[in-house]
Amino acid sequence: MPFTLERRPAPSPVARLAAPLLAVAMTLAGGSVLFAALGHAPLAALHAFLIAPLGDLYGLGELCSKAAPIMLCATGVAIGFRAGVWNIGAEGQLILGAIASGVVALQFGASGSPLVLPAMFLAGALGGMAWAAIPAILKVRFNASEILVTLMLTYVAGLFLSALVYGPLRSPTGFNWPESSAFAAAARLPRLVPGTRLNIGFPIALVVAAAAWFFVARTHLAFRMQVGALAPRAARYAGFSRSRAIWAAMLIGGATAGLAGTIEIAGTIGKLREVVSPGYGYAAIIVAFIGRLHPVGIVLGSLLMALLYLGGENAKVALGIPAAATGIFQGLLLFSLLVSDSLVSWRVRWRSPAPSAREVADRG
Amino acid sequence: MADLAVAILLATLAAGTPLVLAALGELVTERTGVLNLGVEGMMLVGAATGFAAAAETHSMLAAAVAGSLAGAALAALFAFVTLVCRASQVASGLALTILGIGLSALIGAGYTGVALPADIGALPAWLGTVPGLGPVLATIEPFTALSISLAVGVWWFLARTRSGLIVRAVGDAPHSAVAAGYRVGAIRCAAVLFGGAMAGLAGVYLSVIYTPVWVENMTAGRGWIAIALVVFASWSPLRVLAGAYLFGGITILQFHLQGAGLGLPTQVFSMLPYLATIAVLVVVSSAAVRTRLKAPASLGGPLGGER
Numbered sequence: 257m258p259f260t261l262e263r264r265p266a267p268s269p270v271a272r273l274a275a276p277l278l279a280v281a282m283t284l285a286g287g288s289v290l291f292a293a294l295g296h297a298p299l300a301a302l303h304a305f306l307i308a309p310l311g312d313l314y315g316l317g318e319l320c321s322k323a324a325p326i327m328l329c330a331t332g333v334a335i336g337f338r339a340g341v342w343n344i345g346a347e348g349q350l351i352l353g354a355i356a357s358g359v360v361a362l363q364f365g366a367s368g369s370p371l372v373l374p375a376m377f378l379a380g381a382l383g384g385m386a387w388a389a390i391p392a393i394l395k396v397r398f399n400a401s402e403i404l405v406t407l408m409l410t411y412v413a414g415l416f417l418s419a420l421v422y423g424p425l426r427s428p429t430g431f432n433w434p435e436s437s438a439f440a441a442a443a444r445l446p447r448l449v450p451g452t453r454l455n456i457g458f459p460i461a462l463v464v465a466a467a468a469w470f471f472v473a474r475t476h477l478a479f480r481m482q483v484g485a486l487a488p489r490a491a492r493y494a495g496f497s498r499s500r501a502i503w504a505a506m507l508i509g510g511a512t513a514g515l516a517g518t519i520e521i522a523g524t525i526g527k528l529r530e531v532v533s534p535g536y537g538y539a540a541i542i543v544a545f546i547g548r549l550h551p552v553g554i555v556l557g558s559l560l561m562a563l564l565y566l567g568g569e570n571a572k573v574a575l576g577i578p579a580a581a582t583g584i585f586q587g588l589l590l591f592s593l594l595v596s597d598s599l600v601s602w603r604v605r606w607r608s609p610a611p612s613a614r615e616v617a618d619r620g
Numbered sequence: 621m622a623d624l625a626v627a628i629l630l631a632t633l634a635a636g637t638p639l640v641l642a643a644l645g646e647l648v649t650e651r652t653g654v655l656n657l658g659v660e661g662m663m664l665v666g667a668a669t670g671f672a673a674a675a676e677t678h679s680m681l682a683a684a685v686a687g688s689l690a691g692a693a694l695a696a697l698f699a700f701v702t703l704v705c706r707a708s709q710v711a712s713g714l715a716l717t718i719l720g721i722g723l724s725a726l727i728g729a730g731y732t733g734v735a736l737p738a739d740i741g742a743l744p745a746w747l748g749t750v751p752g753l754g755p756v757l758a759t760i761e762p763f764t765a766l767s768i769s770l771a772v773g774v775w776w777f778l779a780r781t782r783s784g785l786i787v788r789a790v791g792d793a794p795h796s797a798v799a800a801g802y803r804v805g806a807i808r809c810a811a812v813l814f815g816g817a818m819a820g821l822a823g824v825y826l827s828v829i830y831t832p833v834w835v836e837n838m839t840a841g842r843g844w845i846a847i848a849l850v851v852f853a854s855w856s857p858l859r860v861l862a863g864a865y866l867f868g869g870i871t872i873l874q875f876h877l878q879g880a881g882l883g884l885p886t887q888v889f890s891m892l893p894y895l896a897t898i899a900v901l902v903v904v905s906s907a908a909v910r911t912r913l914k915a916p917a918s919l920g921g922p923l924g925g926e927r
Contacts, residue, residue, distance in 0.1 A: 404901055590711065
C-alpha cells in the first residue's frame, strides 16, 4: 500500500471533534453513490430521507416518538458495551417487554384502573430483564458468547410474539388479523402535543438517559464494571466480580429495552401485533457507538436514527424505495464513524518510494 | 420407506449446504485471526444480487459469480475498515450486517414475486456423462456436491499445504509471521475476501436454488448460525460438514413436526434451529479449555502484523 498508519503520540483533539462530522459527510456521499448505482436519483433520495420528514409539527412529533425506544435501548446497550458485555439482542428484549406489558394491558381490559400503566411499565422491564437473564447465565456459567446467544434469542422472541398474536392473544373481533384487541384508554400513554402522536414516552426516555449518566459517572458499580472491561487483570486483583458485572450489564440492558417495548405498544401502536419494532434494538447498537457510549451523544444519535427511520418510511411512499433501505444509511454511518475514529488515534503517513538515510536512522 | 429416508437425507443435505458454504468462508477468515460478524449481511447481499442476475440472464453461472462478487465487495469494505483503519472487528461486523440488510432490500426491490426458470439449476448435459461424477450429480444437488468438495479442499489446504501453514501461522502468531517475512495484512485481506465470496455464494444458493424466490431478510439468521458453527466445529473444516448437516436435519425435522401437527403453533418448531444453536454454544463453550486451545490465538484482536 502507498501509505501506512502511525499511532499518534496523543489522540488528536481536532480529529476527535471532526470525526463525527466527517462520518456524516462520508455517509451522505456513500449513500448517494449507492442510490445512484441502483438507479435512484441521489438528491431526491437524500431529500426524501433527511429533509422532507421534518417539514411540519406532526413530523417532529413522529421524530421524537421514534427516538424514544431507540434511546432507551441504546442507553442500556451502551452500559453493557462500557462493561465489555456485547448485548446485541436489545431487539429481542424489547419484544419480550412488549409482550409482558401487552399481556398486562389485555388482562386489565376496560377496567380503567389507574394502576394499569405502572403495572405495564413494571411488566415490560421485568420481561426484558428475564430475556436478558438467559444470555447472562449462559455467559457466567458456561462462557457461551453473549453476541450469538442474544441474537438467537431475538429470533426466538419474534417467533414467540408471532405465536401469541396468531394464537391466544388474537383479537376475537379483528377479522383474523394477527393482532390483539386494542388496549383500553387507561393503558395508553398520554399525548403531549395536540396534532401529533408525541406521548410521554419521549420524556421518560430522556429521564432514563439522565439516570444512566448518573449511574455511569457517579456509582461504584459502574466503575467496577468498566474496569472489568478496560483492565481485566486489575479488576480481578481489586476483587471486582466479573460475573456480577455481566449480570448487571445484561439486566440493565434488558430492563431499558423492555421499557422501550412498553412505550412502543402503549404509546405508538396501542395493541400487540406480529411486528412491534422495525429494528430499534439493532439501531440502538449504532446509536451507542455514534453517541460514544455517552448519554448526551446517545440522545442526539437516537434523534438522527429516528430521522433515518422516518425518512425510510417517507422514501417508501415518495420514491418506492423499500423502507428497509434505511439500513444502508445506518450501516454506512457506523462504518464511516469507525473509519474517521481511526484518524483520531492514528495518522496517515504516505510511503516515499525509498526511505532516506535519515528516516532509517530515526527508526533505528 | 427407504425412499422417504433418502428424501429426508437429501433434504437435510440441501438445508445444510448454505451453512457449509458460509461457515467454511468464516472459518478461513477466522483462521487468519479476523472475526467477521457480517456473514448475515454478506449472505443477504449475495442472495439478492444472485437472484437479480439469475432473473436477468437465466444463467446459474452468472448468478453464482455475481453473488460471490457482491459478498466479496462487502468483505472488501470490512477489510478496509478493520485491517487498514484498524477499527474494532466486532463493531465493523455488526455494521456490515446492518448495511447488508438494507442494501439487499434495495437490490432485491424489483424482484419480489419474480419467478426463475425451473431448470436454472440444471447442469450442462456433458457433465452427466462423466464416469463416476454423472451418477453422483444425478442424485445430490450440484451445490451440495460443490460444498462438500470445498470442505475437503479447505481441509487439505489448511492441513497439508505450505500456504495453509502460513495462513494458520498468521492467525496463531501474527508477529512471528511478520518476522518471517510474510505479509500478514495481505493474507488476512485475502482470507476476508474469500469469506465474503463464500457467504455470497451461500446466499445465491438460498435465493436461486433452495427457495427459489427473493424475500427481504430471507437468510433468517443463517449467517449467525454459520458463525456459531465455526466455534462448534472447533475451526476444523470437516467438522463444519457434520455441524451443518446437524442443523440441516433440525430444519427438516422442524418441517416434518409442523406437518405432524402435535397441537403446537408452527412458530414453536421454527424456533428449533435458534434454540439448537444456543444449546450447541453452551455445550461447546463449557468445554472452554479445549475450545480455547483450538481457537486461532490472535482471533478478533487488533492487527499485530503489517507495520
